[in-house]
Amino acid sequence: SAVISQKPSRDICQRGTSLTIQCQVDSQVTMMFWYRQQPGQSLTLIATANQGSEATYESGFVIDKFPISRPNLTFSTLTVSNMSPEDSSIYLCSFLGLAGADTQYFGPGTRLTVL
């Protein structure tokens, strides 16, 4: 299966600043997703990153707060904008492999703490 990496692995940020998280897959994948896992909680889908077009956001998440880029089939970024302590969470990118594949794989996550 493909290898997926995220940068940074962790960060501590000040309130009001923004952080961009990068996700790189070592092969072309059909679909990429961004999830959030708040402390003690399960994973919540933020958005589907669409290659070459705007991301599709889930209810409760908006582009102004979580802008996403996906310039090609192997790379995506998620920005957490104007951060507050409530944004402290683990952010995970995920992908589906070849067309028709059913299994979703996850990156190692970015642990974000907002002070």
Added chain:
Amino acid sequence: RKEVEQDPGPFNVPEGATVAFNCTYSNSASQSFFWYRQDCRKEPKLLMSVYSSGNEDGRFTAQLNRASQYISLLIRDSKLSDSATYLCVVRPSGRRALTFGSGTRLQVQP
């Protein structure tokens, strides 16, 4: 009602025990079902897919009851290394992204 519901546990069992986790899902049109395992401070990893006919992988057995919208995972002969959070995961009809339960924490004790 949550889309996927699980007992959060924790389940504390001795080594060698058999333990079962259950999960219910609300969308009757859901198409794919999985169990993922998540170790502390790590990303979720696929443990096994769940098929209507039931499936087994070594000490792990998964079953699906579509009529009751119920999924189960049975772990036999528990090992210390089985200690983790087990996530019940569903792919709703018409969607490619997964929906996660809140997870059931298992602690296997020596």
